[in-house]
Structure formats: structure tokens, C-alpha cells
Amino acid sequence: MARAQLPKPLVVSTPLVSVVVVNYRSLETLLKCLESLLKTTYPNFEVIVVDSMTEGIEEALSKLNNRRVKLVHFDRDIGAAASHNIGVLASSPEAEYVAFLDNDTVVEPDWLSRLVETISSDPRIGAVQAKVVSQSNPGKMDHTGLGMDSVGTWLTTYGWDQDVFSEPMVIFTASSAAMLTRKDAYLEVWGFDDTYFIYDDDTDYSWRLRLRGYEVVFDPRAVVFHEDKLEKRVSFEKLYFGYRNRLLNLVKNVEGLSMAARLMLALYLGYINAALLALAGRGKEAMAYCLAPLNVLVKMRHYIRVRKLIAGLRRVRDRELEKRGFTSRGLYATVLMIRMLLVRYFRARRRAPGR
Numbered sequence: 001m002a003r004a005q006l007p008k009p010l011v012v013s014t015p016l017v018s019v020v021v022v023n024y025r026s027l028e029t030l031l032k033c034l035e036s037l038l039k040t041t042y043p044n045f046e047v048i049v050v051d052s053m054t055e056g057i058e059e060a061l062s063k064l065n066n067r068r069v070k071l072v073h074f075d076r077d078i079g080a081a082a083s084h085n086i087g088v089l090a091s092s093p094e095a096e097y098v099a100f101l102d103n104d105t106v107v108e109p110d111w112l113s114r115l116v117e118t119i120s121s122d123p124r125i126g127a128v129q130a131k132v133v134s135q136s137n138p139g140k141m142d143h144t145g146l147g148m149d150s151v152g153t154w155l156t157t158y159g160w161d162q163d164v165f166s167e168p169m170v171i172f173t174a175s176s177a178a179m180l181t182r183k184d185a186y187l188e189v190w191g192f193d194d195t196y197f198i199y200d201d202d203t204d205y206s207w208r209l210r211l212r213g214y215e216v217v218f219d220p221r222a223v224v225f226h227e228d229k230l231e232k233r234v235s236f237e238k239l240y241f242g243y244r245n246r247l248l249n250l251v252k253n254v255e256g257l258s259m260a261a262r263l264m265l266a267l268y269l270g271y272i273n274a275a276l277l278a279l280a281g282r283g284k285e286a287m288a289y290c291l292a293p294l295n296v297l298v299k300m301r302h303y304i305r306v307r308k309l310i311a312g313l314r315r316v317r318d319r320e321l322e323k324r325g326f327t328s329r330g331l332y333a334t335v336l337m338i339r340m341l342l343v344r345y346f347r348a349r350r351r352a353p354g355r
Helices: 028-037 057-064 079-089 111-120 183-188 201-212 230-234 236-253 256-279 283-298 300-313 318-323 332-351
Strands: 017-024 045-052 069-074 097-102 105-107 125-134 145-148 154-156 169-171 178-182 215-226
Touching (some): 017 028, 017 079, 017 111, 028 045, 028 057, 045 057, 045 079, 057 069, 097 105, 097 183, 111 125, 111 215, 125 201, 145 169, 145 201, 178 183, 178 215, 183 201, 201 300, 256 283
Parallel strands (some): 017 045, 045 069, 125 215
Antiparallel strands (some): 097 178, 105 215, 125 178, 169 215
16 A cells, blocks of 8 residues: 655644544443543544443443533444444534544544544545554454455455554555544545444445545554454354445445446355355354345345445546555455455354364
């Protein structure tokens, strides 16, 4: 990826930043996140917690006695994508930037100052991702969307030594685990698509920023730690929404005949993965790869309409993204992901009781 030049001086102006924290049925983890977040040295920010189904959260947050923190609570699971949008709607009209954080993150005190410095240095920057480091694998990186292979799988920093990524760079997509975006750019590209529910909604959002002509940047000076729980990555929910939403990204954001070819290849690989999962004794997970395409097919007319709207938004052609190295015609990321998941499935099967 291309290196980016980040500003050297500290923040001089301090525009208001709305920090949206997405929470789902979790109190202890959220309070740990807020404890670090409220130590942020950037002087002008508010915190909006968008919560689904957490008992006792109103009382717990009231005990913080901090006027920065606002709560929007739902008695049902609205999903991460909708939570991002609700957080922006609940933000102050004066807010110039919006930061998104997962509830299982812990931030360094200067994280927000660094991100604001970077995004305010160039009006072409639409989003900045922090350096997200795994808490479960100390010293290792969590996800950063360096690029995309031909079927929509991230080329990512996940699992790499954190010291490797010490220089700023331009990336393809930012992870909403810890990112900052311009509020006006968010509105310009219509925010997150809440039909994604969870997973890859940040990929779709960043993709539309890029199609509109904005840059997405990685800032290694802004450090955030993320609780990377591997068991979440092998669940039916993760596989179903992850695969379905990668298919939607192709349907909505890829031009012309290339979309059809890449979609067919993604479907082919998905059914191969389903067969391998079935052989590994993971029938429920295999069904995720079968049901996801059916959902896309049922709602295809809607997404074709969305695709036309995005085409009207577009200022950057796919060939330019490929030329800059953001998209690839290869399958490296997908093959690596399938291999990693299958290794875990077969290991889990061997360790199962009675085997």
C-alpha cells in the first residue's frame, strides 16, 4: 500500500467529535471501554452508547456521572450497522467528525487527537483507522483493510506483528472497531447500510467513500486494543452474515460484467466451503454458506436499485482502484481465510468429547 504523510504538529483546533460505541448485552466489557475512553486527552468529544438488550445499563451509566456520555437503548437487537447510524442521528449537530468504537476496545489516551490531526490535514481524507492491536494475541495486529481480492475478502493485517505496521499508509477500507470519519462525508454517501445487520458494513461504507473519491488512511500513532475472540469467527452468525454481506458488497459496488463474474466465482467458492464444512462435521456452519446466497437472491431487486443509486454516486472507476492496488483479481485472501477456518473446524472436531 502507498505510504501516507501524516501531520507532525499536535491538534490546534478542536472540533467536536461524536464517539459512537456499539454495545450488545454487555455491561462489564462496556464499562472497561468507557473507563479508558473517558481518559482521552482530546478535549472536545461526546460519547454515544448505542445499546441493544443490556439489563441495568441505564443505572450503570448514570453512576459514571459524566455529562459526556449519552445512552440510546433498545430492547431488541438492532445490529451493529443500524447502531452506527443511530449513533450518528443522536450526535450533536455541531459535531464535525464521528468516531466508531466496538465495546470491547481499550484506547490509548491520545488516540483521538491523532486521528483528528490526520483527518483534518487533508479534506480528501474521508476516514482514518486507528492501529487496532489484538488483546487476545499480544503484539499481533487485528484487522485493517489493506485491499480486497476478486470475491470481496479483505487483504488484512490480522495476525501480523504489530511492529511491522509503524508507518502511515493509504488503505482500502477501515474497520469500525476503531475509525474516525467526516460527518459530512458520512451523510454524502448515506452512512451504513443497516440491512447488513452485522459484519462488513464498514467495508461497504469505506468502499462507497472510495467510489465517491475520498481517501481512507491508516494512522499507526492512534493505538486501540481490541478483544479478538476467535470463537466468534466460527459461529453460524459470523459465517452467514460475513458471506452474505461480501456478496452484497460485490452486487452493490462493482461495475458491469465484472460484478457478475466475481459474484459467480464467490458463489462457487462458497459452496465448496459448505461441502468441506459438511465433511468436517460442521453441518450448521455449512448451512450458513447455503442460506446466505438465497437471502441475496430473494432481495436482489432491492439491491439492484441500490446499485443504481451507488452508480450515480461514483466518481472513481474500478480500474483506478485496481491500478492503485486496492483490488485484486486473485483469490489469495479468500483461500487463506477458508484454509484458516477449516483448520479450526477439523481441530475442534478432533478435540470433541468421545473422539
